[in-house]
Amino acid sequence: MNIGILGAGLIGRLTALQLSNDHQVTLFDADDEQATQSAAYLAAAMLAPIAESVETSHTLMQMGQRSQLLWPQLLAQLNAPVFFQQAGSLILAFEQDSGNLQDFARHLKGIEGEDFMRIDSTRLAELEPELAAQSKPFKHLLYLPHEGQLDNRQLLKALQSTLQARGVTWHAQTPAEIRDGQVWANGQLHAFDRIIDCRGLGGKTQIPSPSRLRGVRGEVLRLYAPEVILNRPVRLMHPRYPIYIAPKENHHFVVGATQIESEDSREPTVRSALELLSACFSVHKGFAEAEILQIASGLRPALGDNEPKIWVNNKVIQINGLFRHGYLLAPVMVEQCVALVNGKTDDLPQYPNLIETL
Ligand SMILES: Cc1cc2nc3c(=O)[nH]c(=O)nc-3n(C[C@H](O)[C@H](O)[C@H](O)COP(=O)(O)OP(=O)(O)OC[C@H]3O[C@@H](n4cnc5c(N)ncnc54)[C@H](O)[C@@H]3O)c2cc1C
Incomplete structure (x- = not known):
């Protein structure tokens, strides 16, 4: 499939990594390749499902625990080392x-x-x-x-070089939006088989109502x-x-x-x-x-409950609301998104209220 991804922050890059194994991927990002304006660049990148559980649902804690197991598999695909530890x-x-x-x-x-x-x-x-x-x-x-952490800036850089080495097309400094089921960028429409919207706060105006992103x-x-x-x-x-x-x-x-x-x-x-x-x-x-x-x-x-969401609307998938848990949850969010694209969700853990089909 030919897949367009809006936003090359944390979720966009990791989704591109997993989808570029089997598909042709194009990334659009408003920022440059370092993504210095993104939440992903600023974060501490702690992987703390238990500490965060004080203010999250039990489901979110379980998603964080599963993500801890998935991180090493994601990092193993990168062409540069990324500091990652699970020393509590x-x-x-x-x-x-x-x-x-x-x-x-x-x-x-x-x-x-x-x-x-x-x-x-x-x-x-x-x-x-x-x-x-x-x-x-x-x-x-x-x-x-069991808590962990990683170096987010090393990760973003390693993802950039791995994706570029794999031949992913990267439109940097290119703001994009979704119009009529296509990507509007550089003054024209781009057609894809699937579109994944990972623009974080930049996707605010296109969040399906009644949800509200802040x-x-x-x-x-x-x-x-x-x-x-x-x-x-x-x-x-x-x-x-x-x-x-x-x-x-x-x-x-x-x-x-x-x-x-x-x-x-x-x-x-x-x-x-x-x-x-x-x-x-x-x-x-x-x-x-x-x-x-x-x-x-x-x-x-x-989002309102500070928990993330995946919306599926025909060929458009939107992932947002990662709040202070982007690194904690990214592997599970990406796993679910890739399964939706490939039509293979049956074998995966199901999380209540995570996916909404419009
Ligand atoms: C201070 C701070 C500390 C944090 N600490 C942690 C932590 O310890 N652990 C943890 O798990 N999480 C932490 N987080 C949260 C984590 O950083 C976010 O949840 C995560 O980055 C969200 O990922 P995202 O890909 O949805 O958005 P982002 O990482 O913000 O990426 C969005 C991307 O979309 C691009 N974009 C925006 N608008 C457009 C447009 N119109 N067209 C094209 N591209 C566009 C942006 O340039 C950006 O690159 C922290 C966040 C902050 C701010």
């Missing part, structure tokens, strides 16, 4: 926020003892020796042993901290929202993220920067000398 994550609270941690633990949907466990300072010293050695040691701790603002920091060693992502309970510190390779850290119900696309505010930076410094004093490589803001594409 830690949730920490200072004494004054210990109530928030208890509350968080009560709302986790996984199985206690298997998906999450309360740990003491001796176990912390084994997992994260530098955190255990801080002057203000943590007494309130949860360990989620942007949820997030601010995030990238730091280089040679004096800090963390082996896994750490979330710190905070009165307004949990703040995470996700260690990438070579002492690089992504720290985020605020979650603000607004489509305000201004640069990050002083208040948010202060909150994120003070959280880092309170967790590990080695962040005092860290270099601030980037401080940026972006919008997460979200």
Whole structure:
């Protein structure tokens, strides 16, 4: 089949990867090939089905758990290595926020003892020796042993080079929309056997009603901290929202993220920067000398219930509403989309309310 994909962010690139195994694929993206304006580029790319289950449905947690299994198969197809780990994550609270941690633990949907466990300072010293050695040691701790993360910018780059090596046609800096079952771009209509719309917030005006897509603002920091060693992502309970510190390779850290119900696309505010930076410094004093490589803001594409959706309308498939779970859920979303294109959905897990046929 001849397939047109609108949006070469996270979902568009991964869908192109899977479909280009058997089909001819053309990508249209409003941005350049690096997709620096996309949510995908900004994200921390934590794969945290259990931690996120505090605010998600049981179904979404199961989709995240399945995605964890599928990620290695996707990464194995790429022509460049991408940092990916499943070393778990830690949730920490200072004494004054210990109530928030208890509350968080009560709302986790996984199985206690298997998906999450309360740990003491001796176990912390084994997992994260530098955190255990801080002057203000943590007494309130949860360990989620199966959580993962990857390097999103390495992933986007590796996907670009793999897709181009496979001969996928890539129209960069080419805004596109769907008109009469065809793709409208560069001032003309392009006909395809199937069209997949993965434009994130850029697809807002073409979301089937009554659904409504909105942007949820997030601010995030990238730091280089040679004096800090963390082996896994750490979330710190905070009165307004949990703040995470996700260690990438070579002492690089992504720290985020605020979650603000607004489509305000201004640069990050002083208040948010202060909150994120003070959280880092309170967790590990080695962040005092860290270099601030980037401080940026972006919008997460979200539907009313903050859960994603796939709409099927004849030959057009729309995938959107990945909110703060794009990396967590991408492999399952792409698996479902590819099965719809190939007409082979019978063998796949079914998720209530995920797919809507119009
Ligand atoms: C601060 C922050 C932190 C995050 N952290 C995490 C995390 O730790 N874990 C996690 O799982 N998720 C996280 N996310 C969420 C994740 O980034 C998103 O859910 C995911 O990127 C959504 O993927 P998408 O492909 O739908 O949209 P995007 O990645 O935004 O891609 C959309 C693409 O469509 C293109 N486009 C837009 N309009 C048009 C048009 N008219 N024509 C052609 N192309 C167009 C854009 O240029 C872009 O390349 C985070 C998001 C933010 C903002």
